[in-house]
Amino acid sequence: MASFAPLYPQESSLLLERFPSFGLERTRRVSHAGLDFLFQGHHMVPSALMRSVKPKRFVSTETQTQTGSLQFDTYMARMAKQVHEALDEAVPLRHPLKIHEAMRYSLLAGGKRVRPILCIASCELVGGDEAAARPIACAIEMIHTMSLIHDDLPCMDDDDFRRGKLTCHKAFGEETAVLAGDALLSLAFEHVATETTSVSSDRVVRAIAILASAVGSDGLVGGQTVDIASEGKIIDLSELEYIHLHKTAPLLEASVVCGVIMGGGHTVDVERLRKYARYIGLLFQVVDDILDVTKSSEELGKTAGKDLESDKATYPKLMGIEKAKEFANALVAKAHGELSYYNSIKAAPLYQFANYIAQRQN
Secondary structure (H helix, E strand, O other): OOOOOOOOOHHHHHHHHHOOOOOOOOEEEEEEOOEEEEEEOOEEEEHHHOOOOOOOOOOOHHHHHHHOOOOHHHHHHHHHHHHHHHHHHHOOOOOOHHHHHHHHHHHOOOOOOHHHHHHHHHHHHOOOOHHHHHHHHHHHHHHHHHHHHHHOOOOOOOOOEEOOEEOHHHHHOHHHHHHHHHHHHHHHHHHHHHHOOOOOHHHHHHHHHHHHHHHOOOOHHHHHHHHHHHOOOOOOHHHHHHHHHHHOHHHHHHHHHHHHHHOOOOHHHHHHHHHHHHHHHHHHHHHHHHHHHHOOHHHHOOOOOHHHHOOOOOHHHHHOHHHHHHHHHHHHHHHHHHOOOOOOOOOHHHHHHHHHHHHOOO
16 A cells, blocks of 8 residues: 655654745745755746746637636535535434524535645545545535534634625624534544545545644644734745745645545555645635735625735735745646646646636636
8 A cells, every 4th residue: 555645744844934024135045845946036936938038928829728628616616516515414403492593504605616626626636536535525514514613713813704705604603603613523534434435545544644644733733823923023035935835835745645645546646736726726726816916805705905904025025026926937847747647638626726716817
């Protein structure tokens, strides 16, 4: 049986310390979470792309040809509907009524379902069946929803709206919101353990371990902790990268890696697609930071300008909006590069996912 590396190898976090200080005008090579980058002036890009990056262009002609047969909007709508139905079934309305109403309110509030769809697409890329990944895909969305409920609380980001609706604590009260998030977190692991079929117990345990690591103190919780501690302080790019490689990227990375494991992928598949996931995980945050300062609350479906209001460090703040866009462009290209080892038709959803995350408007 193939072995799998932990979600966050210790050496990856140590590599973050090698970032140069922001503002150097010379070009230097740095390693970033196991990925190779050049840092030139105020602009950090993957080294292989230093000469090829063109601002504001996210989809290459080659990639358009590779994925042109995939109607991505149709694919996303179809998959999101299937995920929604599976989630609806996984959390029926029952006693105690209030807690299950709150869980369903947030879990079924819509959203793009990016993480569970990524999980299923990764499973299918390595030859697995959708049914094998569906339980853990639903579990990942439960955990993601938990993180949103808790993130919106007054003691955290103190937000009133999420996905165009009142946040859970505004609709049900803070106490119920905390409990609803806790219940979704515990249900996620129960759901994987009890609903996964046709996958070896060894692979199920590996996937559960990866998912737990992604959400714990070495992942999402750790990143959130550093993020809160950095509010109102001057931090550099290395610290910002640490926050988002632990706060935003882990669940996206776990989505891909767990899908690969459930689909029967080998160690080489795990490592290649882990890199892909890290690129799009960081991309997601770069774009999120840009949207926070360029879009309205109505367009985002949540309160705009929250990062500026709380004096958080963001990519536009440290790099400028145009350089942040160039960095996003570079991340898309590197994500595409990790998919070049696979059949372009099977990999089409993942190619398009990178484009989708880069070009999203909310």
